[in-house]
Amino acid sequence: MINLKKVHGSQNSFFILDQTLLTTPLTEQELVTLTKTLTAKATGILGGADGILVVQKSSTPNTVAQMRVINADGSEASMCGNGLRTVARYLAEKHALTSFKVQTRQSDLEVQKQAELAPNVPAFGVEISPVHFEKRYLPFDNLGAEQIIDRPLVEFEPQKKLHFTIMAVPNPHLISFVPNIEKAGTFLGELGAKLNTLNPYFPDGVNVNFAQILGPNKLFVRTYERGVGFTNACGTGMSATSLAFYLSHPEQCDLTQEITVFNPGGMVKTKVRQLDDQFKIQLIGNATFTHDILVAESHLHHNTVTPDVCQIQATGEQEAYLKFIQHLNA
Numbered sequence: 001m002i003n004l005k006k007v008h009g010s011q012n013s014f015f016i017l018d019q020t021l022l023t024t025p026l027t028e029q030e031l032v033t034l035t036k037t038l039t040a041k042a043t044g045i046l047g048g049a050d051g052i053l054v055v056q057k058s059s060t061p062n063t064v065a066q067m068r069v070i071n072a073d074g075s076e077a078s079m080c081g082n083g084l085r086t087v088a089r090y091l092a093e094k095h096a097l098t099s100f101k102v103q104t105r106q107s108d109l110e111v112q113k114q115a116e117l118a119p120n121v122p123a124f125g126v127e128i129s130p131v132h133f134e135k136r137y138l139p140f141d142n143l144g145a146e147q148i149i150d151r152p153l154v155e156f157e158p159q160k161k162l163h164f165t166i167m168a169v170p171n172p173h174l175i176s177f178v179p180n181i182e183k184a185g186t187f188l189g190e191l192g193a194k195l196n197t198l199n200p201y202f203p204d205g206v207n208v209n210f211a212q213i214l215g216p217n218k219l220f221v222r223t224y225e226r227g228v229g230f231t232n233a234c235g236t237g238m239s240a241t242s243l244a245f246y247l248s249h250p251e252q253c254d255l256t257q258e259i260t261v262f263n264p265g266g267m268v269k270t271k272v273r274q275l276d277d278q279f280k281i282q283l284i285g286n287a288t289f290t291h292d293i294l295v296a297e298s299h300l301h302h303n304t305v306t307p308d309v310c311q312i313q314a315t316g317e318q319e320a321y322l323k324f325i326q327h328l329n330a
């Protein structure tokens with residue numbers, strides 16, 4: 001039996017599938033089919049998820065394993081910040097490590113175990129890198145500039161009330177600071193949907209993040225994710241938004257201190273550092289395992305993972321997590 005774990009970071013939820021445990025690893029087509037089935041909110045196991053995190057053998061030196069990210073719609077992302085924290089914990093427990101590197105699609109990223117956020121709320125810190133602004137890295141097009149940092153974009157918002165920043169970390173993000181995050185929700189949904197279907201600006205789609213500044217070094221971020229839609233949180237989105245905060249509102253953002261980022265699913269901390277002209281971001285937050293799902297390998301290959309063929313065991317960590325977020329003050 002294979003243990004398909006249900007996990008989350010800030011309630012951005014995933015299944016971890018460790019391909020190294022399988023007799024025969026899933027093919028690319030099997031992975032896509034299984035992801036679509038498992039993540040479906042109405043019919044997937046345990047209410048579905050936002051994607052699957054695939055653990056496989058690394059192909060770079062000094063990395064413990066490789067993480068791949070398959071979005072709910074079957075597309076593959078280059079990175080996932082909330083997901084990497086949970087994979088870091090999974091690998092830390094599997095190999096009895098506390099600080100190591102994980103291979104991701106574009107880079108080998110440092111991860112470290114952190115102190116628990118509260119009893120039974122384990123936490124990990126992960127590197128979010130590399131950061132790029134130039135349009136070829138996103139990619140984006142037809143916006144009249146090589147890079148967009150803190151400026152209006154009439155193509156998205158003709159009234160010019162909002163400013164936008166675009167960056168790859170390395171997955172693509174569009175960021176805007178809005179006066180009221182609740183009121184901006186409908187526009188976020190419309191813009192997110194528009195930029196993630198055929199459009200002249202982002203040929204590969206983009207994660208769209210709206211943020212409200214709550215105070216010095218304090219943000220609330222909501223994200224419409226490429227390949228998924230609205231999620232409770234997006235780790236790379238909160239990391240990119242933290243850097244955009246510094247670039248657009250430096251008077252409210254002290255880089256010698258952590259930035260606290262609230263989201264609909266909880267809270268994370270980010271640390272932004274500038275080394276010459278390069279930015280480094282660290283994302284710190286919960287790495288919660290909610291369920292162990294034991295299933296025969298053949299069901300993974302045949303896309304027949306349903307509750308009646310699984311042994312599902314709750315870990316009890318979700319209760320601890322919900323208690324932790326009850327006491328958060330945004």
Ligand SMILES: N[C@@H](CCC[C@H](N)C(=O)O)C(=O)O
Binds near residue numbers: 082
């Ligand atoms: N939820 C993730 C990002 C997952 C990938 C994203 N949807 C994309 O396609 O780039 C995170 O926590 O960073």
